[in-house]
Amino acid sequence: MEKVKAKKQYGQNFLKDSSILNKIIESMPHNNNHIVEIGPGLGDLTKNLVKYKDVTAYEVDTDLIGILKSKFAINLDKGNLKIIHADVLDAWDEQKTLYNGNYDLIANLPYYIATNIILKAFEDSFCEHIIVMVQKEVALKFTANVNDKEYSSLGIITELLSNDSKILFDVPPEAFDPIPKVVSSILYIKKDLSKNIDKDFNRFLKACFIQPRKKLSKNLSTILDKNQILELFKELEIDENLRPHEVCSSLYSQMYTKVKNGRNKRI
Numbered sequence: 001m002e003k004v005k006a007k008k009q010y011g012q013n014f015l016k017d018s019s020i021l022n023k024i025i026e027s028m029p030h031n032n033n034h035i036v037e038i039g040p041g042l043g044d045l046t047k048n049l050v051k052y053k054d055v056t057a058y059e060v061d062t063d064l065i066g067i068l069k070s071k072f073a074i075n076l077d078k079g080n081l082k083i084i085h086a087d088v089l090d091a092w093d094e095q096k097t098l099y100n101g102n103y104d105l106i107a108n109l110p111y112y113i114a115t116n117i118i119l120k121a122f123e124d125s126f127c128e129h130i131i132v133m134v135q136k137e138v139a140l141k142f143t144a145n146v147n148d149k150e151y152s153s154l155g156i157i158t159e160l161l162s163n164d165s166k167i168l169f170d171v172p173p174e175a176f177d178p179i180p181k182v183v184s185s186i187l188y189i190k191k192d193l194s195k196n197i198d199k200d201f202n203r204f205l206k207a208c209f210i211q212p213r214k215k216l217s218k219n220l221s222t223i224l225d226k227n228q229i230l231e232l233f234k235e236l237e238i239d240e241n242l243r244p245h246e247v248c249s250s251l252y253s254q255m256y257t258k259v260k261n262g263r264n265k266r267i
């Protein structure tokens, strides 16, 4: 097989362990959804996905596009694989969705933009399941519960917008070539398609967690004045001494609604 030099700037760590590839395929939801893969790389995961589903794959690296097109010539002809040469974040901005129909996102993500990709997938109303390989720390943030030290805007958004979220299994560095410095995890999220998020809610959460170990009331002082904070906490019966990770997602949602509808609209 061709020896391709992995490009660091594109977060290229190719998954080589066939037992892990099989486990990802086994975790694929049993439905009729299309599959979108981000970063097919050398096509090891793609090769398994196209056995079961129609796939659209977005790859940014020009050198890999050539390799993928010759490797998957038959699938491209048959029409069960479409390879799109693009930066996936640009494609999302331009098209608003990565596929015009219900789809599941299955990918070994480039870690430098993994969080952004998952947040975009939450915004994409056609995306139903997110099953992605990410750095373990990132998976812990998306699946954290209130009072966990990892609980942040990512856990809150996941709780508010999904029916189910969990880490399926961890993947050791040796499963990749080149070997990364971190442990990875397969993150599973089943979105609740009846729910969506107001973009400003993200900005509100960023302000709430601007200094994660300080009190929430202190962080909120960057967007609200003292009296507004006191009033908000009194109305929602929030203890003034709580840190941001000690407040549950439904209270964040209620706080945001009150702030948005109140007189002060600095968010």
Ligand SMILES: C[S@@+](CC[C@H](N)C(=O)[O-])C[C@H]1O[C@@H](n2cnc3c(N)ncnc32)[C@H](O)[C@@H]1O
Binding pocket: 010, 011, 012, 013, 014, 015, 016, 038, 039, 040, 041, 042, 043, 044, 045, 058, 059, 060, 061, 064, 086, 087, 088, 089, 107, 108, 109, 110, 111, 113
């Ligand atoms: C961690 S590698 C995974 C490769 C392959 N799927 C595998 O499992 O071996 C990440 C892949 O994402 C691609 N990639 C990086 N940034 C991207 C972007 N902005 N848009 C699309 N693909 C990107 C890389 O070129 C690489 O192929």
